[in-house]
Amino acid sequence: MLDTPPTSAMLPVMRRLIPLLALLLAVPAVAAPAPSLSNADKAEMFYRAALARLVTDNVEQRRTAIEELETALTLVPDRVEYVVALGRAQQLSGFHLEARATFDRAITLAPREPAAYVELGAAWKREWLKYLEPAALRSALAACEQVTQLRPYSCDAWLALVPLRFENGDLKGAADAAERSWRARPGRADARAALACLAYRRGEPERADSLFRSAIPQMTGGLRALYEDIAPVAGNDDLAQLESLDPAARTVFIEGFWDRIDPDPTTPENEAQLEYWSRATHAALLFRDPLEAELDARAQVYLRYGPPARVTYNPLGERLWFNYKLVDPLAARSGGRSQTYSYYPVNALVWEYPDVGMRIVLQDRTLNGSYDLGFDRVPDPRSEPNRALLARRDDLISTGAGRGLFPTLPPRSQRLEVRGLVARFAGERGPRLFAQIDVPAAPADSVFARWIVEDKDGHDVAHGASVFATSGCDPAERRVAEVATDLAPGDYTVIVSARDQQRRRGLYRAAARIEPSQRGVAMSDLVLTCGTAGAGADAIRLDANLARAVPDGQMLSAYFEVYGLAQGLDGVAKFEYEYHVMPAEIAQKNWWQRTFSFPSAANIVTVQREEMQRSSLRRQFLNVPVQQLKPGLYRLEVRVRDRVGGTSIAHSVEFERLPPANASRLAAPTGPPSK
Numbered sequence: 001m002l003d004t005p006p007t008s009a010m011l012p013v014m015r016r017l018i019p020l021l022a023l024l025l026a027v028p029a030v031a032a033p034a035p036s037l038s039n040a041d042k043a044e045m046f047y048r049a050a051l052a053r054l055v056t057d058n059v060e061q062r063r064t065a066i067e068e069l070e071t072a073l074t075l076v077p078d079r080v081e082y083v084v085a086l087g088r089a090q091q092l093s094g095f096h097l098e099a100r101a102t103f104d105r106a107i108t109l110a111p112r113e114p115a116a117y118v119e120l121g122a123a124w125k126r127e128w129l130k131y132l133e134p135a136a137l138r139s140a141l142a143a144c145e146q147v148t149q150l151r152p153y154s155c156d157a158w159l160a161l162v163p164l165r166f167e168n169g170d171l172k173g174a175a176d177a178a179e180r181s182w183r184a185r186p187g188r189a190d191a192r193a194a195l196a197c198l199a200y201r202r203g204e205p206e207r208a209d210s211l212f213r214s215a216i217p218q219m220t221g222g223l224r225a226l227y228e229d230i231a232p233v234a235g236n237d238d239l240a241q242l243e244s245l246d247p248a249a250r251t252v253f254i255e256g257f258w259d260r261i262d263p264d265p266t267t268p269e270n271e272a273q274l275e276y277w278s279r280a281t282h283a284a285l286l287f288r289d290p291l292e293a294e295l296d297a298r299a300q301v302y303l304r305y306g307p308p309a310r311v312t313y314n315p316l317g318e319r320l321w322f323n324y325k326l327v328d329p330l331a332a333r334s335g336g337r338s339q340t341y342s343y344y345p346v347n348a349l350v351w352e353y354p355d356v357g358m359r360i361v362l363q364d365r366t367l368n369g370s371y372d373l374g375f376d377r378v379p380d381p382r383s384e385p386n387r388a389l390l391a392r393r394d395d396l397i398s399t400g401a402g403r404g405l406f407p408t409l410p411p412r413s414q415r416l417e418v419r420g421l422v423a424r425f426a427g428e429r430g431p432r433l434f435a436q437i438d439v440p441a442a443p444a445d446s447v448f449a450r451w452i453v454e455d456k457d458g459h460d461v462a463h464g465a466s467v468f469a470t471s472g473c474d475p476a477e478r479r480v481a482e483v484a485t486d487l488a489p490g491d492y493t494v495i496v497s498a499r500d501q502q503r504r505r506g507l508y509r510a511a512a513r514i515e516p517s518q519r520g521v522a523m524s525d526l527v528l529t530c531g532t533a534g535a536g537a538d539a540i541r542l543d544a545n546l547a548r549a550v551p552d553g554q555m556l557s558a559y560f561e562v563y564g565l566a567q568g569l570d571g572v573a574k575f576e577y578e579y580h581v582m583p584a585e586i587a588q589k590n591w592w593q594r595t596f597s598f599p600s601a602a603n604i605v606t607v608q609r610e611e612m613q614r615s616s617l618r619r620q621f622l623n624v625p626v627q628q629l630k631p632g633l634y635r636l637e638v639r640v641r642d643r644v645g646g647t648s649i650a651h652s653v654e655f656e657r658l659p660p661a662n663a664s665r666l667a668a669p670t671g672p673p674s675k
Contacts, residue, residue, distance in 0.1 A: 265495060
C-alpha cells in the first residue's frame with residue numbers, strides 16, 4: 001500500500017497497469033503437479049478393497065473381489081498374499097478347481113510360505129469329503145504335512161492333520177499329531193479334546209476321561225453344545241423331560257442319562273459318554289469348514305452312529321433330484337392348474353451300516369458340499385437300525401429307540417475275548433451267585449478283573465476286584481477269575497471287566513435270577529467242568545468248562561449240588577438221580593415227540609444211580625462217557641428224585657462234542673446255563 005497519494009505523473013502509468021492486473025486476477029491458479037501412484041500402491045488399494053468385499057456374504061461382492069485381486073496381480077504378479085487371497089475368493093465363489101490352481105501358483109512363488117499349503121490342504125480335504133476320492137485325501141495329507149514341517153510348533157497345523165491321518169487308517173500318526181498340537185498350545189481346549197479322542201481310540205479311557213473333563217468346560221458356543229447336548233441320541237420322552245428342567249437339574253438329568261447306558265459300570269469312566277465325546281471331537285475336526293458357519297448333517301449322523309462301514313457318492317439307482325410343490329391360489333379360483341412341481345438336482349452321499357441294516361441318505365441340495373438328511377414323504381425304514389438285527393447284537397447299546405448306537409466292547413484290535421458262566425448255588429446264609437470268566441493269556445501275563453452285580457433297577461449290590469489266576473482247564477494259554485457273593489432273591493446283572501498290560505479290555509455281562517427258597521428238594525445249576533473240580537467242607541473249587549465243549553476221546557464232566565433232601569426217622573436221606581444225553585435238536589422236543597418220533601435216538605446215554613446219606617446236602621460230580629457220540633450239539637439233563645420227601649427237580653445244560661480235527665476249537669457261551 002502506498003503511504004502517499006499518486007502524483008499526476010504516475011496516473012498515466014497506473015491507467016495502463018489496471019487492465020493488466022484485472023486480466024491476471026481473472027486467470028485461475030494452477031496447483032503444483034501431484035506425484036503419480038506406483039503399481040505397488042495401486043495393487044495394494046485393489047487388495048484392501050477386495051478383502052473388504054469378501055467379508056460380506058454377497059455373490060456380486062465376491063465376484064468383484066476376484067476381479068480386483070486379478071487386477072492387483074497384473075500390477076504386482078509376485079505378491080504371494082495377493083495370490084492366496086485370490087484363491088480364497090475363488091473358493092468362496094465356488095470355483096474350487098481354479099482355487100486349487102491358484103494355491104499351487106502361490107506355492108510356486110513362495111515354497112516356504114505355509115499359508116498357501118494351509119489353504120491347499122483345506123481345499124483338497126473339501127474335495128475328498130465331497131467325492132471320496134483317495135487321491136484327494138492323499139493330496140490333503142501332503143499339503144498339511146508340509147505345513148507342520150514349515151511350522152513345527154503350530155497347534156492348528158497339527159490339529160488339521162489329526163482327522164486326515166485317522167481317516168487314512170494311521171491311528172498312531174493321528175495320536176502323534178494330537179500330542180504335538182497339545183504340546184504346542186496346552187491351554188487350548190480343542191487341542192486337549194483331540195488328544196483325549198485319540199487316547200480313547202488307543203485304549204486309554206482313564207486319560208481320555210481326564211482330558212475331556214478339563215477341556216469341555218473351557219469350550220464356548222456351539223462347540224461346547226456339541227459335547228453337552230444329548231438331543232441327537234436321546235428319545236422324545238427324555239427330551240421332553242429335559243426341556244422342563246432348570247439348568248442345574250438339566251445337568252443332573254444328563255448325567256443320569258449317560259449312567260443308564262454305561263456299558264461297563266465296573267470302571268469309574270463311562271465308556272458310552274467317552275465314545276460320544278470322541279465322535280463329537282472327530283466330527284468337529286473332520287467336517288468343520290471355514291466356508292460354512294455350522295456343521296452339516298454328516299456331523300449329526302456321525303454323533304449318532306459313529307463311522308459308517310461304507311460311503312458312496314451319487315450311487316447308481318439313487319434319486320439325484322428333489323421337487324417343491326408350488327400352489328397358485330389365483331389359478332385355483334379361476335379353475336386353472338393350482339399345483340406345479342419344480343425339480344432341482346442334488347448330490348447324494350449314502351452312509352451304510354450293514355451290521356444293523358441301516359442306510360442313511362444325505363443330500364447336498366445347494367450343490368456346494370453341505371449335506372442335509374434326505375427328505376421323503378414316506379420315511380425310508382432303512383434310515384433307522386433294523387430292530388430284529390439290533391435285538392441280536394449284545395455288543396451294542398441303543399438309545400432313543402434307535403436314534404443312537406454305542407458299542408459295549410472296544411475295537412477288536414484292543415479287545416480281550418472273554419468267556420464266562422454264571423451259576424447259582426446255596427450258601428450258609430442263603431442263595432449264592434457264582435461266576436467264572438477266563439481270557440487268553442500266558443502264565444506270565446498280568447490281567448486284572450473288576451466286577452459288579454446290579455439289581456433290576458441298576459443299583460450296585462455287590463462289587464469287587466481280583467487278579468486273574470492260572471486256569472485249571474488250560475494253564476498254558478488262559479487265565480481265570482471268579483466272582484462269588486450272597487444275594488437275596490431277585491433279578492440281577494453280573495458284569496465282569498478284564499484288562500491286561502497291553503491296554504486290551506474285555507467285558508462279560510450276564511443276567512441271573514435268584515429264586516426264592518422253596519420246600520422240598522432243590523438243585524444248583526449244572527456246571528460243566530474240566531474234570532479237575534473239587535469241593536471242601538466250606539468252599540467250592542470249580543474249574544468250569546467255559547467253552548462247553550468236549551474234545552474227541554474225552555469224557556464229559558459236570559458238577560451240581562442238591563439241597564433240602566428229606567431225612568427219614570432214621571436220619572437217612574434216600575434219593576436217586578439219573579442223567580440223559582441226547583442231541584440238542586431232539587432235547588428241544590416235548591416228551592411225546594421224543595418218545596414216538598425219535599424212539600431210537602431219544603436217549604443216547606442214560607445212567608441212573610441210587611444213593612443214601614445222613615445229610616440234606618449232596619455235592620455230586622459226574623463223568624459221562626460220550627466218546628462214542630458223533631460230533632455235534634448235545635444236551636445233558638440231570639433229574640433228582642427225593643424218595644423220602646417225594647419231590648423231584650431237573651436241570652440241563654448243552655455242550656458240543658468236537659470232532660478230532662477241531663478239538664482245539666472252543667465256542668464261547670453266553671449267559672447262565674439253560675434250564
